[in-house]
Amino acid sequence: MESLRKPREPTSGEGSGRRAAAGVRRCVRRSGRSHEQSMASNKTMAMEPSKKSYMAWLPQDIVELILVRLPVSTLLRCRGVCKQWDRIIRDTQFGMAHIRCAPCRPLIFFRQENLGQLLYPCEAILFDEAWSPSKWDIPVIEPDDFLCASCNGLICLYSTKSTIKIANLATGECMHLAKPVRNSKTDHFSYYSFGFHPVTKQYKVMHCLRDEQLHDGTSFSTIQVYTLGDEKWRDVRTPQALSLRCVERSGAVNVDGAMYWLTEDAKSVWKRVVVAFDLSEELFWWLQLPLVDPASCMLGNPDQLLITVTDIDGKLSVATRSYSGLIGKMHIWTFDSKLEQRWIQKCTIRLSVLNVPGPHWICGDKIILHDFYRNLHFYELMEENSEIELSKIVKLLDFSPRQENNMQCFMFAKSLVRLDAFRKAGVVRRPKRQEGWKLKKWEVWMGSIHRLEKYCRRSCEMQHKISECADKMGIKINLILQQLPDLQASSLQPINWVEYKRVLEILSVNLDNMHDVLVVMTQAAHDAHHKENTHVADQGASSSAVDRSGS
Structure with a gap:
């Protein structure tokens, strides 16, 4: 962004405003409660x-x-x-x-990353029914956490600590569970998944235990399972060694009481097969991928074909993605019959220059997309076979400077699930403040948040001073400014980085406009002062002439 222009002769009352403007400019270069909220709160209280x-x-x-x-x-x-x-x-x-009645909304999660000289924390951005992004940071998510899964309003969070967390974002409760393997340098957040069985009403955490001695650590033969409310983890052996690489790339999804993920299968024409793990009986079975020649679904090099598992409208689905240059095509199948192992092709989508985040990217009749310019969009799917028209995509947000390979998308519904019912082995609490923010490495980021609050206050003070000066000078000034959000709640819950970026942009525009007004006011004050001095000088000259003529 451009630096603030300085007025020719700033008045003495501009000092604090000018220093605030310069501070915001520096903050903008480094980083890259509203009226509506009050009305919504009043409406809720009225209910x-x-x-x-x-x-x-x-x-x-x-x-x-x-x-x-x-x-x-x-x-x-x-x-x-x-x-x-x-x-x-x-x-x-x-x-x-x-x-079951609560609407599912997209939950976009960005992992922590170091960009330039600023360390960005992880963030969870939840979209409401109007597809507006949330503005406040979520207290139960610490800046170093990784999001593993989302199920029935609960999320599973992984960190480098010796525990993992199960958290309810709506109630603010979280439960800390001891990891099945502690202090392992080879552990990874993608090895954890979380699911629910609708008949037994049990929630289970699943961990793929890496085989350290076999296949260079690229496989696992044991799944460690923890049922919420139990006292310890249990080991479940897999019928054969399964691929960890496929789990890292595609992840696992929970559909109708079972966990599904991909593994390698040299005998299959797809070179992949779906593994299913029943959360009630804790038994495995295999699902072959759709009986389609993969070559007919490719564009260019067969090695460019990407296969992922996902959940669409409560059904297990498989998607293949391939690219030829910037042109991409996605084929989606849904699993229709467990008995017959039948797949039905749902749709074919031409992605053009767009891509989809994982592991979920379809919410109702809308598909979530991102482009190479780090913009997040949604597009309404109208036909089974459709080519996405760039003119009809709806932009959700600009997630720069974040990297698209650090972004995940989950479906989330706010729920009343109480974690204190499962406190037998875990510690359940409702944190008042995120523990991770106290670490020294996050001081720079929190300092930026606090400076932003200070600049917002100074901007409002500057606006009032301009109005007061205009009244004293007897001139009319129309300040065209964007409304700044109320950041008073940030002492307990800071704004997330998406809102932080938006507020910086608003401040930058407002300070530009106020700077222009200050230039006009300074010039007007200078002209008025010059006119007054000229008038006094003329009066003095006239008096001298009268005195000379009288004498």
């Missing part, structure tokens, strides 16, 4: 029932039908209003019914 509410007199099944359609934030406020409501909201079956 809260009083103890005299007539809903308390309704039959319980009718009350449940009403409550199950309310968002989690409203339900959390409703707890304690009356015993009937509190009993319903805390009930496990109600929580499962609510999660």
Whole structure:
């Protein structure tokens, strides 16, 4: 960005504003609660029932039908209003019914990375139903965490510490679990996955244990399983050695009570096969990929074909991606019958210069995409075979300077799942502040956040001073400024880096506009002062002439 231009003769009242402007400029070069929120908060409070509410007199099944359609934030406020409501909201079956009705939204996760001279923390950006990105940092996610999986409103987080975390982003609860293998230098976040079985109602964490002695550590023959609420991990042997490389590239997905991932299979025409692991019986079976000649799905070199597993509308799906130059094509199949092992081709998409994040990229009828300029988009899929029209994609955000290979996309729904029901082996708490931010390496980033808050306050002060000076000078000034967000809540919950970048851009534009106004005011003050001096000089000359003529 360009540096701030200096006025010819700044007045004495501009000093603090000019220093704030210069500070923001330096911050912009290094880095690259609003009115609407207040209205939303008031609307939510208006929905809260009083103890005299007539809903308390309704039959319980009718009350449940009403409550199950309310968002989690409203339900959390409703707890304690009356015993009937509190009993319903805390009930496990109600929580499962609510999660089935809750809309799934994209959760974009960026891993921590060092860009230039600034270390960027990991961030989870959740989109609402209007596809607007969240603005605040999530307290249960520390800056060094890695996101492994998302299931029923719970997420599994990995870090270099000796524990992993299961967290509910809506309630703020998190549970720390001891890792099955501690202090392992070869462990990786992609070796962990997390799933749920709808019949047993059990949540399980799965860890692929690397074979250190076999195949140069590129395979695993044991899966370590932990059921939330148990006291320890259990080892489950696989029927044969499975590929860790496929797990690292494609990951694992949880669909209808089973975990699915890819492994290598030299006998298959795809050179890949899907492994399924039932979370109830803890048994394995294999699924062959669709009976299609892979050569017919390729564009160019066969080695460029990428195969991934995903979940689309609650069904196991497989996607192949291939590129010829900048032109890409994606074929998507969904698993239709477990008994017959039948796949149905869902659609073929021409990606052009776009790509998709993993492991999930379809939300309802929309596909999530990113381009080579680090912009995130969505596009509405209208036909089974469609070529994405660049003119119809909708931009969500600019995620520069982040790298696209550090980005993941999950589907997330806010839920009421209570982790204290599984506290037998883990420690459940609701953190007031992220522990990881206290580390010395994050002082620079937190310092940038605090400077941004200071510049926002100085910008508002500068705006008031300009208005006051204009009134004293008797001139009218129309300040065309963008509204700055209210950052007062940042002492407990800082803004995320997407909002940080947006606020910097707003500040830069506002300071440019206020600088131009200051130049005009300085010139007007100078002209007025010059005119007043000229008038006084003329009056003095006239008086001298009168005195001379009188004498």
